[in-house]
Every structure is written in C-alpha cells, then in structure tokens.
Amino acid sequence: MNRINKKIDYTTYNFEDFLQDDFFINSILHPTDDNIIFWTGLLKGNKQALAEFEKAKLILQAHTDNQDNIISNNESAALWDKIETSVRKLNKKTSRQKLLSIAGIAASIAILCLTIAFFSYKTATEEDKLLQFAQSEKPSADSIDAIQLYLSDQKIIALDNKESDIKYEGNGITIDENKLLQEEEAIDTYNQLIVPKGKRSKLTLSDGTFMYVNSGTRVIYPSSFSNKKREIYVDGEIYIEVKPDQNSPFLVKTDDMQIKVLGTKFNVKSYKDSDQRQVVLVKGSVSVNNKSEETILTPNDLYELTNTGKSIKKINVNEYISWINGVYYLKEERLDILFDKLSDYYGVKIGYDPEVKLYYSSGKLDMKDNLEEILDGLTFSFPIRISSTDNEFKITLIKD
C-alpha cells in the first residue's frame, strides 16, 4: 500500500484512476516527505495530470472532512459508561458455560467458531486413529469461505487471506509472520487445516516437512510428531517435501491410499468427490498402498488409481506440480472441465453453455492473473462471450 509501483504511469491517470490506487490514497491520508516529493516531482509541468490529481485529492479529503457522521466525545463517554454498567451486571451473574451462538456475532464468512466435540481415542486402534478422526471431525471444505486452522479443543483460527503460510516450529505456530504461542499439548492431538475453494496455503510441519495445499483441501496432522512415525491425512491435493528421517517413515493417508516415504518430494491428489486419485513422484522413493497391493514408485512416475485399478506411467512432473506456482498446464483440456477448475480455484461460480464441451484447450494458464483476465484471454481462441453479474460469470457461445 505505501510502496510506489514503478510500473504505473501516473501521468496518464484521471481522477477515478487515482482514487482506485492504494498508494495514492495512502499518500494523501498519510503524507510523508518522501511521498510528497514523489508526487510533486511526477506531476511537475503536467497540467492535465495535476488537475486530475487535485480533483482526486479534494474528493478523498471531502470524505474525512465530513463531520456529520461523527460521534461526539460526550456521546462516546456516555456510551462507555453504559457498557461498563452492563459488564458489571454480567460479572455479578453466576457464570455458566454458554453455548456459543454463531448467528449473533459473526454470521458472515470471515469468522466461524464451533465447539468441536473432543474425539476420544480410547476406543480406536492405533492404526485407525487418524482415519477415524478424519471421518468424525468433518467440516467439509465446501461450506466455508475462509482458510481455517483447527487447533485441538476449541481453538479455531480463520485466515482471511487468499494464500497463507503456516509454520510449526519449536514452541509455537507462525501464521503469515505472526507468531502464536502453543500451549503445552499432548503429542497425538490432531490439528486440521481447511482450505476452501479459491484459496491456497503453505504449511510447514513440526519436523520441517513442507507442503503446498491446494484449494478445496483438508489436511489433518498431529501438532507434533511422535518419535515412531509421522502420519497425515489428506482430502484434496498437496505437493509435499518430506524431511528425511530414517527412523520415522512418513505416511500420507487418503481415503483409498496410503503413501509411505522416507524422505522425498511428491504430489498427492485425492479429492473425496472426484474419481481422480493420483500420486506423482518428483524425487526420492515412495511406496503406494491401495488396500490390495503395494507399488514402489520412482521419480517421474504418475500413479493413478481408478475404479478399474491402478496404472503407472512416466510423465513430465512439471505439468503436475506447476499449480504450486499458480501455473496450470492444459493438455487438450475440455473447456467445461477448465471452467470447473477455474471456478474451484477462484471460488467463483462459472456457468456455461453445454456446447463448450466441444472445445479443447492446450497451453499454459497463469493463475496469478485475475479470473476476468483469464476468461477474456480465452475469447481470443474460442467463440465465446463472457458476461458477469455480482457473483458469477456466464460463458455463452457465439453462434453465427
């Protein structure tokens, strides 16, 4: 916000452009020597741009000058007294555990607070613990809009960024550069990371294992690993780089597969509501167990599990892991499937004429562009028209 974007040519801006620019807004509301020098230098001698700049400035300042909507000091003090009185009354009441009511406080998408029934391990066998937890503690990734991190008990952290970076290290969790101190917890308490459609996350576990988590994915893992084994559960897609540990094999469990590694890099794709079950090995060695047989993979192998069984073939791994950098490779991808993928990735509805299925697309998609730009780009190659309303896009075929 307060960094100058060198790519922008402000001298061609009209006042509406200025008013949509973060740096401009920041400069006017928080003038510093540096940004004053920047603007005066830039606009010197350019009468047109200067006039537009001044216009935008006046409009911006008119908002802060508006005195009509301000609470007076007296009103504010009186209100605080009222609040304090109510708080005193509250403290006098005998306090009982109240059920948290979501609706009153934050019914909208940003914050969700649920009390999760604490899962009792006593009845589960050692092997099934993780899978049972996965089945029972299941807010699906579809129903919420924010990335959520479920620590044990009742602590849920909602993250409102599009991409977040979560690291477990030593005594605490660092989330997007903010450190949270972890309380003492028993080993074997599971945490859940839920990444909804349209969002992505990076996660570093306590042993240094690092993964990219794709949209619509749920990952369950213990807050710290025991010495004997390291296990996580995935419903969705991750690209994971496992820290080598000869004494403690790493297991990735999905609903139908179990992938065992010693130290390596690979991609796992297993979305509950899709038939695709894929493992792509980048480096190292893994064994994939699918309830009936065990297969060892070597680098550049794509292991695919379908209803008819498993298949293995050699592929170019870049095409399968490019998503971690926001790039997708399309190889004769049917347009309707592409629109569905984009819809999932951006978390926005895309409707389309059924006949788009007739068209195929190949090439590279850079997901760092916004969705509108990507869709516009497609109009150059396909006879389609894009229209958008508040929450969704609609693709129609141009029929001549």
Add this chain to the structure above:
Amino acid sequence: MHLWVSFLSGDNNSYKLLYQKYVKSLFRQGMQYSKDRELIMDCIHDVFLKIYENRNKQMQIHNIKIYLFISFRNRLFDLLKKKNISFEDTNYSSDIEYESTIESLNPEEELIEKETININDELIKKALTQLTPRQKEIFMYRFVEEMNINDISLIMSMNYQSVQNLIQRGLKKIKDFLKKTKEK
C-alpha cells in the same frame, strides 16, 4: 492484535482501549444505514458486551477491526429488522440509483454559477450527495478506514469484483456530475 490478546487474558484496560480505538469508526459505519444515533450506540453497546461475554472462548481473531465491523453490521441489521427496516444486502444491484438532476437556477444565479464553476469543495460535496447509500458506505471503508478490497468484500458480503464495480460506478457518478455542471 496485541490489544485483543491482552483483552482475552483479562486486562480490562485493554477492553476500554479497544472501545476507544474503534468506537468512532463503528459509529461512522452505522450512520451509513441509519440516522438514529441512539440505535447505533445501542448496537455498539451490544457488540462490545458480546465480546466481553465471550472472552473465555478465547477466539483467536486474525483481524480484530474487520471482525468488529462485521459483528456490528450484523447486529445493526438485526436491530433495524426489529424496527421493520430491512436491507437487501445480498443483492446490491438493487442499490437504487437516483438520476442526478441539477436544480434549475434562475437567470441571475445561473450567471454567478457559471462564473464560479471550477472544482471546489462545495461542488464535490454536492457530487457526493448523488451517491447511493451503498456507494457512500463503500467510499467510507475505502477513503476513511483505508481498507483494501478484500476486507471490504468480507464486511459487505460481496465478492471482490462486485466491490470494485460498486466503487467504479460511484466514481463514474461523480465524474458525470462534475461534467454536467461544467457544461452548463
């Protein structure tokens, strides 16, 4: 974030500081929906009481400002509903657009007006009154609270693109108004 954390751990002074930090902004937000000052203050009271009540839930909130704005807005809608005032906040395309009309002046006034048509505060104030209530609200978040589009879309329950569209429509309104007065 620090203020919230120390409030959660029982520091009552932090609670007061939280109030002082955000009361003005919340009041301003409320005024976008109602001119009833008492109602808005009741709403702020309710929100702060609620966070106090739920202090033991230890909710780790990433962005306390946005959280308060959203809570406040939701509570305000509840209170307004009780007064039978409801807002179609899910469908912003119904945000009523008023045709901006320049009042007709008598010939004398017209002359004076013509001579002083340059962009000044008065004119801009007039231009801003042409905005729809939602456009005014969104400009308040953007130009007074300095929020980014993502945060605004969380508060107003709209997607990113809709927020941008609303801002652009508001700016276009201002542009058209200023143009019209110039051409007179």
